[in-house]
Amino acid sequence: MPCVSPDGKPTKSGMATLSAIMDGASTPKAVSEKTGQPLFKVRSGLRDLVKAELVEQTDQTYRLTPKARQLLT
16 A cells, blocks of 8 residues: 555555654654554655655655645644
């Protein structure tokens, strides 16, 4: 299941991933542990969220973009 729907909005799993990052999970493993999603799905979802400009990647860590923070508030 993708983390971003065709209209560019996060899906349920995408929102869970964004929320986990907002709560301090900055690596795929930490997001997986926090959400209960398998690591391979988290990695795929993070790629989708980066393409949608909701998450930025620096090395192996991820952080929310202002666009994502606006969605979560």
